[in-house]
Amino acid sequence: MDRISEILGRMGGVNLLPVALAAVAFILIGAPSSWATLTVAGLAMGMMVFLMASGLSLVFGLMDVLNFGHSAFVSFGAFIAATVLAGLSTWLAADSVALNSAALVMAFLAAILFGLVAGWFFETVIIRPVYKDHLRQILITMGAMIVAEQTILAFWGGTPFTVLRPHFLEGSWIIGDVSIEIYRGFAFLLGLAVFVGLYLVMNRTRIGLLVRAGVENREMVEALGFRVDRLFIAVFMLGSGLAALGGAMWAGYETLITPALGSELMIIVFIVVIIGGLGSIEGTLLGAILVGLMSNYLGFLAPKMALASNMILMVAILLWRPNGLKPAV
């Protein structure tokens, strides 16, 4: 028994979980082509959820701040990106990949910019006065979420909003008898790029070193003379920007968005953060991919179970590892 766990540990330990999940699903689903499609869909969803969840996880790890209003950034990102895309519809309609992608980049940049600014505002105005008081933090961020959701309703109305997609991301690649939606592939690649970027920043730069040290022991880093509170604003803004980007990508993925989008995704984001272990980027990625795969496989195998499945996954993992799969500390 010990030898088995040692071998598993050397091969990657908990990182093997998504692989194991995919293998089990392969047996249950039977058809390789649908399995491949579902796996890509799961990975794409996982990557988008990872974008939304990574900021939340880091913010909690670094400053012990749990932001229930995080979903507001996701919804705002989605709606701002959709509005920019609608405003640039002539660029999107043009028969040139350059103009198409320019419109897409503009939309994503607008969302990220909004996320950064809103994150700064949120941190300094809303959260700063209630550091270290979990009860009031939860209440205040919840209140902020209500206000944000109502603001979206006031500006964009309650009717579903159609999101335009650039032409070159429509349709699907067909490899053999496997069809992969191009947008999903794109979402996966973009998410992966962000993860690699984040990973490098966290593990190869001085700022990343400080953030990781701060997650582990904030008082010590402060005692050594670093301004963790300033660092925290930066992390918070980055997290909000990423959440807005995730929302923007989600908008393109769903193509029809409603103001309830943020609060619906919030549940998944929470589950991901809890599964992954608060405060770690790798854990969040692992949790996001597990949740993405699980909900796509089960959405195919037993559609009614899809949302409950995430809950069951979370309960199982918490019973096994009460602090999540890869806690930072």
Added chain:
Amino acid sequence: MMNQTQTTGALTIKLIVLAIGALLLFAPFLFQDVRSLEVAARICIFIVLVASYDLLIGYTGIVSFAHTMFFGFGAYGAAILLKGMGPGWIPVILGALAGVGVSLVFAIAIGLLSLRVKAIFFAMITLAAASVVLVLVSQMSGLTGGEDGITYKAPDLFKPATKLLTDDEGKVVRLWDVRLNGKLAAYYFVFATSLILFLLMLRFTTSPLGTVLKAIRENEQRAEAIGYRVVAYRTFVFCLSATMASLAGTIYAVWLKYTGPDTALSFAIMIDILLMVVIGGMGTMWGAVIGAVLLVLAQYYLRDLMGAASEAMAGIPVLPNLLAADRWLFWLGIIFILLVYFFPKGIAGTAMDKGAAK
């Protein structure tokens, strides 16, 4: 913490609550239209619901987002049995018991799973659990009626056609112009059960157990060090508040004669409860009464006012949208945030600290 029991502010708050109780007691005679009676019954039920939430958030300091889930269990328990067994008292009682049973199972499971890990997980896990239950309920349409909910008949005593007292000609007796019919009986059923549940909870907070809870809220480590098992106490309170919420749900189901995701389970109700408990004042029980009254009144009457304001503002960009009747939550949200900043004790808590102790 100041001793709140002897300040003049505390006296005022208690007098106000007493006045509210009196108004609710005579509500059918004072406000003789259907809508007012609806408002009064809703206030009664929400007082119980908010007070039971206050037991949790105000007396232990943990935030749960699953309170509507328990409310829903109670409501659906009564609804499913009333639909299946026909109107009568047995399905109501059985439904209440079933609701409480299911609530207890969930409460114990969630409590043991998350309260021992980290208190902050608790908020997230309850939120996730509540949303999963909401989705399951709307999908299991065979049992729960899905999105449409269940319509059923209440016990015969509560039918509007039932005559409680008849005069010589066989007509319903009128007392101060109010017909003594089943509707009145239904209202007093709601009022009496709510009053009993509220008094039970009030008694609980002054019991030795309630004192231990206050100790845990004020200083968890110290309470643990003295020898109280914090996890056990928290799980117990979570179960107690779940039971109360479930019973409130049953009462609501009997009163409304309809149970659906929107009336019994939706996240909007959870937000209402949160607003009520924070605006009223956490950890006082009296605050629950004040918060519930203010919020329910705002729900029913503020919307009309805002609709009028929105029309008056027509022509100015965005403002009419923000003042539209459906945007009342926007303003309440802002009030909520400001209250948490400046008056974290809410109306009741702040007022009760005022006035010198005798």
